[in-house]
Amino acid sequence: xxxxxxxxxxxPIANLIDWNLSxxxxxxxxxxxxxxxxxxxxxxxxxxxxxxIMLPGINGYELLGQxxxxxxxxxxxxxxxxxxxxxxxxxxxxxxxLVKPFEIxxxxxxxxxxxxxxxxxxxxxxxxxxxxxxxxMQVTKAGVPVTLTRKEFDLLVLFLQNQNxxxxxxxxxERVWESDYMGDTRTVDLHVQRLRKKxxxxxxxxxxxxxxxxxxxxx
Amino acid sequence: MKLSxxxxxxxxxxxALTVSISGYAIVSSVFHAQLKHQITxxxxxxxxxxxxxxxxxxxxxxxxxxxxTAETLEETLSIAxxxxxxxxxxxxxxxxxxxxxxxxxxxxxxxxxxEVVITCRFAVDQKEYYLESRRDVTDLYELRGQYLxxxxxxxxxxxxxxxxxxxxxxxxxxxxxxxLSRSTRQIAGGNYSVRANVKTSDEIGILAxxxxxxxxxxxxxxASLELATQQQKxxxxxxxxxxxxxxxxxxxxxxxxxxRKLPEEQQFEAASFIFSEGRRLETMSHSLLxxxxxxxxxxxxxxxxxxALAKSVEESMAYPMKQRQLVLELxxxxxxxxxxxxxxxxxxxxxxDNARKASQPGSKITLLGVRTPEGYCFAVxxxxxxxxxxxxxxxxxxxxxxxxxxSRAEGGAGLGLALSQRIAQLHGATLHYESxxxxxxxxxxxxxxxxx
Numbered sequence: 001x002x003x004x005x006x007x008x009x010x011x012p013i014a015n016l017i018d019w020n021l022s023x024x025x026x027x028x029x030x031x032x033x034x035x036x037x038x039x040x041x042x043x044x045x046x047x048x049x050x051x052x053i054m055l056p057g058i059n060g061y062e063l064l065g066q067x068x069x070x071x072x073x074x075x076x077x078x079x080x081x082x083x084x085x086x087x088x089x090x091x092x093x094x095x096x097x098l099v100k101p102f103e104i105x106x107x108x109x110x111x112x113x114x115x116x117x118x119x120x121x122x123x124x125x126x127x128x129x130x131x132x133x134x135x136x137m138q139v140t141k142a143g144v145p146v147t148l149t150r151k152e153f154d155l156l157v158l159f160l161q162n163q164n165x166x167x168x169x170x171x172x173x174e175r176v177w178e179s180d181y182m183g184d185t186r187t188v189d190l191h192v193q194r195l196r197k198k199x200x201x202x203x204x205x206x207x208x209x210x211x212x213x214x215x216x217x218x219x
Numbered sequence: 220m221k222l223s224x225x226x227x228x229x230x231x232x233x234x235a236l237t238v239s240i241s242g243y244a245i246v247s248s249v250f251h252a253q254l255k256h257q258i259t260x261x262x263x264x265x266x267x268x269x270x271x272x273x274x275x276x277x278x279x280x281x282x283x284x285x286x287x288t289a290e291t292l293e294e295t296l297s298i299a300x301x302x303x304x305x306x307x308x309x310x311x312x313x314x315x316x317x318x319x320x321x322x323x324x325x326x327x328x329x330x331x332x333x334e335v336v337i338t339c340r341f342a343v344d345q346k347e348y349y350l351e352s353r354r355d356v357t358d359l360y361e362l363r364g365q366y367l368x369x370x371x372x373x374x375x376x377x378x379x380x381x382x383x384x385x386x387x388x389x390x391x392x393x394x395x396x397x398x399l400s401r402s403t404r405q406i407a408g409g410n411y412s413v414r415a416n417v418k419t420s421d422e423i424g425i426l427a428x429x430x431x432x433x434x435x436x437x438x439x440x441x442a443s444l445e446l447a448t449q450q451q452k453x454x455x456x457x458x459x460x461x462x463x464x465x466x467x468x469x470x471x472x473x474x475x476x477x478x479r480k481l482p483e484e485q486q487f488e489a490a491s492f493i494f495s496e497g498r499r500l501e502t503m504s505h506s507l508l509x510x511x512x513x514x515x516x517x518x519x520x521x522x523x524x525x526x527a528l529a530k531s532v533e534e535s536m537a538y539p540m541k542q543r544q545l546v547l548e549l550x551x552x553x554x555x556x557x558x559x560x561x562x563x564x565x566x567x568x569x570x571x572d573n574a575r576k577a578s579q580p581g582s583k584i585t586l587l588g589v590r591t592p593e594g595y596c597f598a599v600x601x602x603x604x605x606x607x608x609x610x611x612x613x614x615x616x617x618x619x620x621x622x623x624x625x626s627r628a629e630g631g632a633g634l635g636l637a638l639s640q641r642i643a644q645l646h647g648a649t650l651h652y653e654s655x656x657x658x659x660x661x662x663x664x665x666x667x668x669x670x671x
Contacts, residue, residue, distance in 0.1 A: 012468040012492045019485065020475060054460065079463035080456070101467035104474045166478040211477075
């Protein structure tokens with residue numbers, strides 16, 4: 001199981017991240033201040049550290065200096081969202097940058113992508129008889145390759161990353177089409193329908209009335 | 220052209236002009252005096268010779284012929300003593316004065332010779348003759364040449380000396396200006412702490428001291444501007460942080476609630492977080508609005524009773540105090556004070572609330588109101604945890620919290636003391652803190668008393 005350390009002095013936020021990452025199958029540990037975090041990092045091995053910058057005790061940058069030599073990837077979580085702050089954070093050696101306030105889908109996507117880049121997450125998703133290799137971008141159903149367009153593939157990965165999570169149409173649109181949702185529901189609906197047909201997922205990919213879709217996982 | 224070059228040039232020009240004019244004037248006046256002397260001597264001599272010649276010719280006539288003729292004179296001239304002089308009889312075309320002189324330049328082969336030619340009129344036997352004598356004055360001209368040579372040397376030395384003097388003088392005179400200009404450049408370059416180091420008591424010294432005064436004012440203004448900008452920046456940054464933190468929770472929990480099927484317990488927890496973080500935003504916006512409105516509005520100053528103010532605050536503090544099992548002790552002298560009571564209530568409420576948060580259950584908080592020679596003094600005294608020394612200077616900064624997690628738990632936004640400070644300022648007062656960690660804190664401020 002992938003182990004994630006959450007260093008965040010705001011308890012509600014630490015709790016929020018913990019819930020959602022745990023629901024996605026990660027094992028989470030929380031630290032509410034820099035000193036506790038430093039001790040935990042020294043004693044345990046983590047696959048990923050989510051790090052707030054403004055912390056009581058040792059601050060995020062100092063902690064980063066301690067984490068970096070271990071090779072553990074780090075995602076900064078901070079309210080400072082200016083380009084300068086991001087550049088400073090990435091220069092300091094952070095693998096990614098998550099700006100408050102963030103959506104849960106974004107948190108999970110970033111965590112997954114950083115873990116995959118670090119080689120700490122499987123690049124292959126399996127659900128039922130469907131196997132998706134995100135690296136070679138190959139999809140097979142019962143061993144038979146399925147041809148998907150780029151958007152269909154991205155949509156599929158988004159659903160796989162957020163199993164049992166209700167994905168709202170605007171969220172889907174913003175994540176897959178990477179632009180602001182302008183109320184165009186047809187694009188999302190059309191792609192979901194094609195995906196259902198190609199994977200025979202009429203039951204798994206269920207529509208939530210007036211809201212969006214949810215991929216029913218096995219769990 | 221640089222000022223120093225101008226000064227040097229001016230000095231050299233003045234010296235050169237003065238020396239050349241005066242030198243030339245002296246040399247030529249000496250020369251002319253000598254020449255005049257020579258001419259006078261020659262003229263007198265010639266006149267004397269004329270009369271001697273006349274007399275001798277008359278003497279010779281008496282022995283030879285009846286009348287003196289030009290020939291007689293010529294003959295006479297050829298004998299001693301006239302042979303020693305360069306004399307001859309001349310017959311000018313136009314009649315002339317008794318004695319006339321002329322200076323002629325004779326080119327005698329290689330040499331140039333100057334001669335004074337004197338023409339003198341004399342009469343023998345009612346007939347007029349003119350005797351011309353020549354005297355060599357080349358010496359005088361040579362002497363003048365020598366003088367001019369010497370003078371040229373002196374002139375060159377004078378110019379050289381004046382050049383050096385002018386250079387030194389201009390360097391000394393312009394040194395303060397250059398120093399001033401250097402300082403100006405540095406200040407323009409952003410180094411506002413530089414001052415011109417000019418100690419002269421002349422106009423430049425005055426200019427420098429005025430310049431330094433200006434630089435001082437400028438530095439102060441810049442510093443206060445920078446401070447204001449920094450405070451503004453800090454405020455914005457803190458504000459963004461304080462705003463985004465509860466928003467992250469609200470958005471995050473709401474997002475989780477709408478997307479996941481959560482157990483009932485977690486649903487309740489998420490809703491509680493949304494509620495409490497929403498409340499936090501509300502508190503913050505409330506305090507901020509009040510802070511902003513205080514920035515722009517003048518307080519409505521009125522007379523009010525110190526005891527009434529204290530009673531009113533005690534009343535509103537009663538419930539929170541009771542919850543913590545704290546005792547609020549009132550020791551307030553009743554006086555008539557000047558200020559806006561509603562604002563001062565907020566101020567005292569904030570101070571008491573801070574004292575409440577710092578105190579252990581069961582302890583006592585005192586609200587003091589006493590007359591002092593400086594004015595009426597309100598003080599809030601607690602026996603709580605105290606404020607660490609390094610935090611004391613920062614506690615009135617907006618959003619600053621000594622213990623963030625504790626403050627959060629109490630629902631604070633870190634704006635209470637910023638607000639209190641502002642209210643005190645509007646009343647011409649400053650908040651004064653005395654604190655010992657583990658012992659407690661005393662916050663006090665002075666108000667104006669209305670004298671009956």
